[in-house]
Amino acid sequence: MKLYHRRAPEGLDRRDDWRDFAACAGLGDLFLPRDERNASSAEQKRICAGCPVKTDCLNAAMKEEGSVDQFRRAGVRGGLTPTERAGLARYGYVPAPHPEEAKADAELSARQKAREQARQLLQEGRPDVEVAATTGLCRTTVGRIREGLGLPNSYHARTPQDAFNERAKPTGDGHMKWDGTNAVTINGRRYTASQLAFVVGYGREPDGSVMVTCGRLGCVDPSHLADQTMREQAKAVAA
Structure with missing residues (x-):
């Protein structure tokens, strides 16, 4: 493991650069002494006690070290010595997620x-x-x-009324809007939203194009739609 320099060890988790706030920055010789067997941990623990990222440090250490014994751990990290961290690992310590x-x-x-x-x-x-x-x-x-x-398309083998009820929604001002894509396939027959609404409203296939008569673009209220035959009939009456 690398010694501390101006930051905590480079091998640790750098998420959000929590090591920038470590109280041990620059104290590598103290926290990772070359002769750890004869070193006291009192001063390190005192510094760790007031460290704002103590929990992040401990979590990173436990995650990095895994379940190894104290002899394969090094330094005071998160306020705990290698022996103390090994003890935590034996009791199933789970690092708190970031x-x-x-x-x-x-x-x-x-x-x-x-x-x-x-x-x-x-x-x-x-x-x-x-x-x-x-x-x-x-x-x-x-x-x-x-x-x-492996299920069939939800709009295949359904009735026009079912598909219309599922997608046509009242707007609250006397019109209806279509929720979803503008095409529906029913028993192999492909309909646009306006064609399907016409079939539901008039019980027959439209003759020619279906057009909106209410002036509301995209309205699918059947009573606001007319096909070619209905438009011609309306012209004849008006004449």
């Missing part, structure tokens, strides 16, 4: 739980849009989980 590591672990755990919940919901036959809303995962991720489970 705050950033703990945050990352928590986020990873949350994602893993969300993915597991998504798997369960998909196996129950829930549609992707519902699984995404429940778990907080994006639709693409849910789709990949579905593929990994």
Whole structure:
């Protein structure tokens, strides 16, 4: 192990440069004496007691040294001698995670739980849009989980009404918006959002293009849609 110079040992964890704040910086000869067997640890312990990164130092030492005995440890680190640290290791000491590591672990755990919940919901036959809303995962991720489970696309072999109910949402001002991609496949037939809404509202396939009649771009309220036949009929009445 290297001696201290102006910082704590270079071999230790440098996350956030905690060693910059070590009270032992520059005291290498004291903390890592060449003849450690005959050296006292009283002065080192006194300095460690007031060190602002004492816990970081101990965690790094325990992580670096693992389960080795006291004869393969060196120096006073985190306020403890090699013998004391070896004793901690024998009792199963687990270094406390760094705050950033703990945050990352928590986020990873949350994602893993969300993915597991998504798997369960998909196996129950829930549609992707519902699984995404429940778990907080994006639709693409849910789709990949579905593929990994070998399950068919959630919008295949479903009725137009089912797909419409899952994706069409009221806006609160008399219109409806479409939640998700603008294409849905049902029993091998591909529909745009407006085509599907038209089929649900009028019970037939649209003739020609489907256009919005309310002036609200993207509205999928069936009563606000018209196909070519309906537009021609409206022109005839107006004439």
